[in-house]
Amino acid sequence: MSGQESAPHQALARKYRPQDFETLIGQPAVARTLANALSAKRPHHAYLFTGPRGCGKTTTARILAKALNCAKGPTPRPCGECAPCREIAASSCLDVLEMDAASNTGVDDVRQVIVETVALAPARDRYKVFIIDEAHMLSNSAFNALLKTVEEPPPHVIFILATTEAHKVPATIASRCQRFRFRPVSPEPLAEHLAGIAKKENIAVDAAALDLLARAAEGSLRDAVGLLDQCRSAGEGRVTVESVREMFGFTAADLLLAAARALTQRDAKALAAALKTVYEEGVEPAQFLKDLRAGFEGVYLEKLGAGKADPQWSKAMPEATAEALGFLLRRLNRALEELRLGDSPRLALELGLFSALEAAHDLGAWVARLEALERRLSAGGGGPALAAAPLPAPAARAAAPAAAPESASVPVADGDDAAWARVIDAISASKMALGAILRGCSRRSLPDGGWSIRFSRRFDLDGAERARGLLEAEAAAAAGRPIKLELTLGEPAAPAAVDIVDAAIPETPGGAPDGARWKDVTEGASGAPETSALKKAESVFGGKSRIIKKPSGGA
Ligand SMILES: Nc1ncnc2c1ncn2[C@@H]1O[C@H](COP(=O)(O)OP(=O)(O)OP(=O)(O)O)[C@@H](O)[C@H]1O
Numbered sequence: 001m002s003g004q005e006s007a008p009h010q011a012l013a014r015k016y017r018p019q020d021f022e023t024l025i026g027q028p029a030v031a032r033t034l035a036n037a038l039s040a041k042r043p044h045h046a047y048l049f050t051g052p053r054g055c056g057k058t059t060t061a062r063i064l065a066k067a068l069n070c071a072k073g074p075t076p077r078p079c080g081e082c083a084p085c086r087e088i089a090a091s092s093c094l095d096v097l098e099m100d101a102a103s104n105t106g107v108d109d110v111r112q113v114i115v116e117t118v119a120l121a122p123a124r125d126r127y128k129v130f131i132i133d134e135a136h137m138l139s140n141s142a143f144n145a146l147l148k149t150v151e152e153p154p155p156h157v158i159f160i161l162a163t164t165e166a167h168k169v170p171a172t173i174a175s176r177c178q179r180f181r182f183r184p185v186s187p188e189p190l191a192e193h194l195a196g197i198a199k200k201e202n203i204a205v206d207a208a209a210l211d212l213l214a215r216a217a218e219g220s221l222r223d224a225v226g227l228l229d230q231c232r233s234a235g236e237g238r239v240t241v242e243s244v245r246e247m248f249g250f251t252a253a254d255l256l257l258a259a260a261r262a263l264t265q266r267d268a269k270a271l272a273a274a275l276k277t278v279y280e281e282g283v284e285p286a287q288f289l290k291d292l293r294a295g296f297e298g299v300y301l302e303k304l305g306a307g308k309a310d311p312q313w314s315k316a317m318p319e320a321t322a323e324a325l326g327f328l329l330r331r332l333n334r335a336l337e338e339l340r341l342g343d344s345p346r347l348a349l350e351l352g353l354f355s356a357l358e359a360a361h362d363l364g365a366w367v368a369r370l371e372a373l374e375r376r377l378s379a380g381g382g383g384p385a386l387a388a389a390p391l392p393a394p395a396a397r398a399a400a401p402a403a404a405p406e407s408a409s410v411p412v413a414d415g416d417d418a419a420w421a422r423v424i425d426a427i428s429a430s431k432m433a434l435g436a437i438l439r440g441c442s443r444r445s446l447p448d449g450g451w452s453i454r455f456s457r458r459f460d461l462d463g464a465e466r467a468r469g470l471l472e473a474e475a476a477a478a479a480g481r482p483i484k485l486e487l488t489l490g491e492p493a494a495p496a497a498v499d500i501v502d503a504a505i506p507e508t509p510g511g512a513p514d515g516a517r518w519k520d521v522t523e524g525a526s527g528a529p530e531t532s533a534l535k536k537a538e539s540v541f542g543g544k545s546r547i548i549k550k551p552s553g554g555a
């Protein structure tokens with residue numbers, strides 16, 4: 001590593017700070033517009049550089065200062081060798097004043113550094129250039145003091161304001177400036193830039209590892225180069241995807257994919273297994289959620305036709321709809337938020353993921369199926385297949401096991417049910433994930449007045465157990481008496497075998513639907529291939545279906 005030996009302490013980010021517009025990465029519009037203005041020798045008197053951190057605002061401000069003051073300028077290609085060029089690069093030029101507004105926020109600072117010196121002619125160079133970095137940090141009075149000067153600066157003065165938070169710069173100032181928007185740099189040019197540096201510095205690094213670093217940098221060149229720097233200092237042979245993961249705690253790709261697949265396929269067991277690995281490998285819950293979110297986001301955008309996903313990810317979830325992915329993304333966001341606010345990252349991770357799994361995130365598919373069912377019904381019960389089924393005897397309906405056998409186990413709505421609903425609402429207001437889990441539980445009143453709450457997943461039960469105090473307090477408030485809670489594990493009470501076709505037809509007060517108009521043809525239709533649609537519906541809704549047919553014509 002010869003580069004390292006010759007300059008042991010120089011950070012790569014500083015060493016590879018671009019010195020001209022040509023080497024500036026990922027800001028073509030900015031570079032082009034500035035270079036054109038310089039060629040035409042028509043510099044503006046005030047510039048506002050806005051954009052995310054680490055994408056070249058300060059760097060560009062210095063390049064612009066050089067371009068303006070280069071002995072051979074103003075020129076889009078500063079020579080880099082004359083006194084002004086060299087001094088500006090070293091931040092030691094008397095005519096280029098850099099003010100870090102983050103540490104000089106007050107009105108006095110602005111007066112001292114700018115207002116009082118602005119009238120003085122440049123000491124040596126063509127222009128006096130004021131670079132105000134982190135400009136959003138200036139106080140209101142400081143902005144006001146600056147306003148007059150920016151409005152009508154002497155001809156030899158040029159202002160460059162740089163900020164990550166453009167909205168905090170008052171409109172009065174911003175409107176006097178020519179504005180340049182810096183963009184976060186996309187992973188490809190980032191990785192390419194890193195590869196160039198790695199080559200010059202003799203850092204042995206796999207292309208896939210560079211891709212990973214580039215993605216982790218989230219658009220910031222400073223971060224990307226900084227990460228590479230860390231890899232360099234870690235030494236010890238080749239930098240691989242694994243060593244990068246190890247070093248920065250990124251989640252292994254196969255673990256992420258396994259969790260993602262579990263979520264889209266609603267496979268609780270697989271999700272639990274993935275989480276187990278997360279804990280065993282010491283993956284940061286927040287990092288894990290962010291990595292998951294990044295993966296889903298790629299596929300989501302791809303489904304919307306707005307981007308290209310990691311092919312491994314799109315392959316892992318061919319069935320996922322944009323809607324379902326949007327739902328998952330919102331859940332992951334929420335989990336991250338809860339993780340940030342709460343004191344147990346692990347609980348936030350589990351609740352977030354399991355509640356996402358539980359919720360009906362392919363609502364769209366459900367609605368489509370319901371609608372198909374409805375269409376069949378309103379078409380007179382006569383899908384071609386059903387019509388082909390022979391009409392059963394009029395008694396068929398009575399003979400068929402009409403009453404759902406499990407209906408006895410459905411709890412009768414009582415005051416406690418209403419109280420339980422209020423508990424869920426109250427908890428959902430502050431702890432949405434827990435609320436969602438409770439919504440999926442079944443509740444039973446016990447003889448001693450307590451409640452038995454049944455959870456279908458161990459994770460959910462554990463999470464609720466940790467929130468027992470809150471649960472009991474809410475239950476007492478809702479029921480108006482102390483409630484002892486029994487939290488148990490078990491399948492939620494099987495939904496009653498709902499006769500889904502019947503359910504869509506208002507019962508006549510006398511009992512069964514009017515036998516003259518509707519016939520139960522379940523028996524007759526059984527075995528017919530078209531009942532497979534109903535089998536599917538059953539698997540979706542978890543009930544038992546019956547086929548009811550409106551006799552055609554004069555019946
Ligand atoms: N467009 C770019 N091309 C090449 N390198 C860049 C670019 N932007 C940033 N860098 C690298 O990142 C380092 C920091 O860049 P710079 O100080 O210009 O960022 P910034 O946009 O001012 O960020 P901040 O908002 O945090 O001040 C540079 O020294 C350089 O190594």
Ligand SMILES: [Mg+2]
Binds near residue numbers: 057134162
């Ligand atoms: Mg900066």
Ligand SMILES: [Zn+2]
Binds near residue numbers: 069078079081
């Ligand atoms: Zn020069």
